[in-house]
Amino acid sequence: MMLVLDIALTHVRSRLRQTLVGIMGVATGVGFSVMMASLMEGSQNDFVKQLVDSLPHISVTDDRRVPPQQPAEDQYDAVAYHSLSVETQRRGIKNPFAIMAALEGWLPGTVAPSVQTKSIIRYAGRDLAIAVIGIDPRREKKVSQLATQMKIGTLDDLYKASNAIILGDGMAAKLGIRIGNNVTVTATGGQAIRAQVVGLFHAGIKSVDESQAYVLVKTAQILSAQTGLINELRIRANDAMSARELASLVEAQTGYRATSWQEAHEDLMAAFQIRNVIMLMVVGAILLVASFGTYNIISTITHEKTRDIAILKSLGFREETVRRIFVLEGMMIGIAGVLLGWVFGYLLCRGLGLVEFKSGFTDATRLPLLYAPQHYAIAGGVALFASMLAGYLPARKAASVHPVEIIRGAS
């Protein structure tokens, strides 16, 4: 009703400065809530994205979920035995190419093999313990970010020499290695090869750049003396979020253990959930505190305007109408605050987006911010609801004013 609006406006105008403070309070609350949400969800998404991009979505290994049955156990079922000499099993996934072909038949994604072996790299009298990873360059491109992280050379350069190797740039710098140099790589098993450095990569993570090197699968198999076996099949699903379901299918089909990235980082996911709960609580508290201001203002106005309320009620205004006046005042503060808060929050995000962070271990980054309409909607919705409530509580009291008490008191 226009009349209610008119009266509400005169009240708000009579307390203009306080009203502005109230609006600023709501705006600040909404602004910071939007910023918090944007930062929290942005960093979470960024983290997950980095995780999902840098790690295989599903890793198939020859680990078992239950320890292998030893032959002795088959024979002497109920007999206790000690000092059993266990059967040494050759580790690794057998027949990798057949498995890959079978998986690629139905899997919405791509598969790449890898063979890992711990080695020592030696160059010009200096050496370093590193992880040598055997890859298939053509498949690797589809599964990992390695191809995009190449600083010098390409993955295909691995085919250029008989024993070609690609090093992390940090490792190369440490040992003073340049492209074309020959290095000695000695595996922990004792096998040694001489390899030619054909490329450098930069993953942006110090530990990776200083301790990883890539060779062809075949080269790695020679180093680890496990011809025909690989350690791991890495799968990149077209939809990273479906990894968990795909993993169980792969496991059922191949008999090897398939671990999705979600399973591998269960603790992280749980941590994110806790983080989100904390964020919601903080955002809720900010908005609640902001609405205290509104409550305060509306309370003050109802006290100041008790006489007006008595007049309106004596004329025949219904309690509901009187209540609506003050709820509307709360809403006006709320709406103005939310609109201003949206602008404020957006500007805050933009401002934060300009700040650059540098740490010794990763490359310089900007804060990951997520611009999502639902952040604005939720912060605005909660703030509006709180404002309405902040108006309603004093309004309920104001509307129950008995006009006779006021009129008697005044005459």
Added chain:
Amino acid sequence: MKGAPVLEARHASRILPGEVPVTLVNDISLTIHLGEFVSIVGPSGSGKSSLMYLLGLLDVPTSGDILVDGASTKGFNHDRLAALRLSHLGFVFQFHFLLPEFTARDNVLLPMRALGTLSDAEQKDRANELLAQVGLKDHAHKRPDQLSGGQRQRVAIARALANDPQVILADEPTGNLDTASSAQVLTMLRHLVDEHGKALVIVTHDMALAAQADRRVTLIDGQIVSDEAIVQEAGVAG
């Protein structure tokens, strides 16, 4: 000139609860008719205002009944009483009780807008007309603090008339005014009864004012002690 009964108190009592209950009004029966000018007089604290609040449906009797247009209001909730006040009754108090932020015309518009039976344009026309009737045609856009006491009281009268109620209840309407303003306000109220056939109830200390009424009800200690008709001599009024 005495018309149908519009407002009636039947054995109405109002007792304030408490450790020592206070009786404001005790077993009052009183009927007000259309076209009647009734004054309620009595010493201070005798319950005049309390009776007026009961008749005006601002307060509810602890026992007894108030009838509007012959219909009982017993057990009515706040909203139903408010609706009756809005359409049937007009109030003028000792203090003007105008909304300070609203202009004279907006104050007069309040009851009409709350009732909402007239269109916006009709409401404006009526507000202007009412203000002209009380001689404030040129002051429609002034706020209460820009008006004199008498002018404010006249705005209050215009507002009391906004929804064309049958009964006007006034509690010491001239209590704060000088003689000239009092006379003006009184003439205006008298005019309502004579020309428009409304019922007018005025609570007053002012015996001169009371003498102009058609009927004088005297209260003492919350009870009616006399209720007498006054024969107006020609030429005395005004």
